Amino acid sequence: MKENNxxxxDAPIKCELEAGKNYAWCTCGHGDAQPFCNGSHRKANATPSMSFTVEEDKTAYLCTCKLTKNPPYCDGSHK
Structure with a gap:
């Protein structure tokens, strides 16, 4: 398996997240449904998605550069 390659x-995507809903954040960058996984990592033999939920409805900026130290949230690493 390749790492995040x-x-x-190049910038985060603003997302409206719902409490209790399961999300799959793309960790490999191959998917065309950024910032969410569409299964493209399987064909690319890349890192699998990261599942997460939130405890309350909220607006969040999710990372697309895959360099964040706080996945799936953007921490400004793309700059």
Whole structure:
């Protein structure tokens, strides 16, 4: 399996997240549904998605560059 070998984008994407809903954040950058996983890591033999939920409805900026130290949230590492 390859590590995160491409960026999915150069800036975070604003997302409205729902409490209790399961999300799959793309860790490999290959998917065209950024910042979420669409299964492209399987064909690319890359890192699998990271599952997460939130405890309350909220707006969040999710990382697309895959360099964040606080996945899935953007921490400004793309700059």
């Amino acid at each position: 491409i960026k999915g984008g």
